[in-house]
Amino acid sequence: MAFKQFDRVPNHYSGEIIQRIKDFRQEEGKRSLAPTVLRIGELEVLVPRHFGFCFGVERAIHMAFSALETHPDRDIHLVNEIIHNPLVNEDLRARGIRFLYDSDGQRQIQESELSSEDVVLIPAFGTTLDIESSLQRSGVDTTSDSFRENYDTTCPFVSKVWDRGEELGREGYTIVIHGKFGHEETQATHSHTEQHTKTLVVRDAEEAAHVAAYIMGRSSVEALVAEFGDKWSQGFDATTDLQRLAVVNQTTMLAEETAQVAGILREAMRERYGDDQIDKHFADTNDTLCYATNWNQNATKALLDAEPDVAVIVGGYNSSNTAHLVEICEQVMPSFLISRAEELLSATQxxxxxxxxxxxxxxxxxxxxxxxxxxVTSGASCPDVLMNCVVERIASFYGYGQTDIESGLVSLALHEPIADPV
Ligand code: SF4
Known part of the structure; x- marks a missing residue:
């Protein structure tokens, strides 16, 4: 998959160590998942094959910086956080971009305060149709080609899920979104999908099991309404809207969990309608996770084969894809999610x-x-510079400095895959 280079992504988001590691792997195909080994004295830092900024994040940042460059005299707004990384959001704020909503979804700048002269950027997660309507009332033409091309940073992998939801909706399926209800992307997907069909958001296997229990006649409609009444589309009627189901995702969920959610719902339909009717009641779709989620999760799993002693994952605390990398790592070792190197308080804390x-x-x-x-790894919204500082700081706790890091960088190696037992 060849991706476009986004030349407005600022250099201050990159880091020398991490860039050298990326360059070391550049010639290789993306499919090789062996982690890179950086040896700093007796410290081995293992870096997964895939980590950090994805296509959608680079594209969104490129568009935000292009807007700043093109319109130095106009007020520029973002609907809300462009991506889930505090450094990037703070950086955009410092350059004068104002956010219409805060991270709790509270409106900070009212409709009447915007005008058609203002530039408004839609974040990489996309946004809801309600928010688009509000922007239009403020005079922002969100439907024009120019807006879509220059200011709508919605990742194409997110809009692809909306298209898939529409397609399945037209085929008469109710859409189950495997996602986090409050997450901006899931809110946006829910909003777009419910234009075409009834929609329900399910967070995990446990919630899927509650829906399955109702389908199989083991729980009441009241119990379902109590749990999902605010997580399904308006007018949702459990007695009629759970007869044909299709699952799509928030693009950054854990792959195994999506498979579990789909498996639980499929099994419920099989029990209710029988093997021979399952195709009419459950759409066997592939998950709609994006490429970056798949690559980063698979590369992190490959990293575990090298049996590290501890993992440090760098990213925003509200970043869904980053949290899933932590979940993968913590299955086998102590794993710590930090947002920046300053969270490494000392060698002991x-x-x-x-x-x-x-x-x-x-x-x-x-x-x-x-x-x-x-x-050491990072989520899809984390600038390399943060991971770079983390590596430097950890090395310093062991008494290693730039010269030791430099020697490690000149002898970067691939971690040898553990041979299959003969
Ligand atoms: S994580 Fe995936 S869907 Fe989200 S911005 Fe990146 S490429 Fe797009």
Missing amino acids: IRHFDIHAKQTVVCDDWLPELPTRLA
Whole structure:
């Protein structure tokens, strides 16, 4: 898959160490998943084959910086965070871009404060039709080709899900979106899909099991309404709208979880309608995860074969794809999600975001003694410079400086895959 270069992505988002690692792997096909090994003295830093900025994020940042360059005299707004990374959002704010909604979805700039002279950017997650209507009331023509081309940064992989939802809706399926209800992308997908068919958002296998229980006649409509009443489209009637189902995703969910959700719902339909009727009641679709989610998750799984002692994952705390990388890593080793190198408080203390408790916590004795093998990766919305600083800071905790890092960089290697047992 050849992707366009986005030349307005600023250089200050890149980092020398990470760039050298990327350059080292550049000639190789994307399918090789062996992690890269950076040896700094007795410290081995393992970097997965795929990490960091994806196509959609680079494209969105490129469009935001192009708008700043093209319109120095106009007010520029973003509907909300362009991507889920605090550094990038702070950077855009510092350059004068104002956000219409805060990260809790509260409106900060009213319809009447905007005019047709203003530039408004739609974030990479896309936005809801309600918000588009509001922009139009403010005089922003969101339907013009020029708007779509220059200011609508919705990732094409997200709009592809909307197209798929529309297609399945036209075939008479109710759409189950496997996603996080409050996430901007899921809100946008829900909004677009419900134009064509009834839509329901299911967060995980547990929620899918509740829907399945109703389909199989093991729970009441009241129980379903209590749980999903605010997560389905207007006018949703469980007695008639759960007879033909198709699953699509928020593009950044965990691949295995989507397979589980689809499997649970398919099995419920099979039990209710029988094997010979299953094709009429459940659309066997492939998941609609994007390429970056698949690559990053697969590369992270490949990293685990190298048996690192600890993992540090860099990214925004509200970044869905980053949280899933943490979930993959924490199955086999202590794993810490941090937003920037400053969260590495010392060689003995780390402040990290606990994705389960949904809060930052400080953990002691997090760094293993040498010799050790450490995995470092980042989510699809994380600038390389942040991962770069993390590698430098960890190396410094072991007393290694730039010269030691440089020697590691000149002898970068691939981690040898563990041979299959004969
Ligand atoms: S994670 Fe996927 S869907 Fe989201 S912006 Fe990146 S490429 Fe697009």
